[in-house]
Amino acid sequence: NAGVTQTPKFRILKIGQSMTLQCTQDMNHNYMYWYRQDPGMGLKLIYYSVGAGITDKGEVPNGYNVSRSTTEDFPLRLELAAPSQTSVYFCASSYSKGVLHQPQHFGDGTRLSIL
């Protein structure tokens, strides 16, 4: 019972490099999300998706891109890494239909340092 799987768990990048954070879920959830958590702060929504082919911006989308080609996968792309993007990134998924909204399930996070 994998749930939400994020890879890698840790990564160090140099300023200006690019990378993709992977996220996959096996619960057939239609909604997926990306959050970042800075030290001592709560989680902030970067991007979310309500289904394959549909994505939208959250609170802090600048510097990131996403795509959702399948129900299972929701990768997050950093094109030009900056020190301000040093954070812990969490992917989450949930099921919603009509008035039914189930809580979000989170992965264990990717700790990203940009030096």
Place this chain on the structure above:
Amino acid sequence: DQQVKQNSPSLRVQEGRISILNCDYTNSMFDYFLWYKKYPAEGPTFLISISSIKDKNEDGRFTVFLNKSAKHLSLHIVPSQPGDSAVYFCAASLGGTSYGKLTFGQGTILTVHP
């Protein structure tokens, strides 16, 4: 502008006693509230939620209270156990088509000691 605030960074409670974690919000349009629990090096896990049409929701040892006029919610854990030691986040949603767009508080570190 922080719309959801947890003003107590930490709370220390003796095992068996009640833990009360507080959360304040500023946006009166929030329609749904949730509490998540987080252990180190893990993702948050859902604990309990409450809709704005209710003022209380209970699940085992966990009870959430909502005071809409004061824009305040609290999580009560009775009795507290050492395994409850974790970071607790409250989160709020506007509901409807924005249900999944959660706004989180900063978190409160709960320590339950013997």
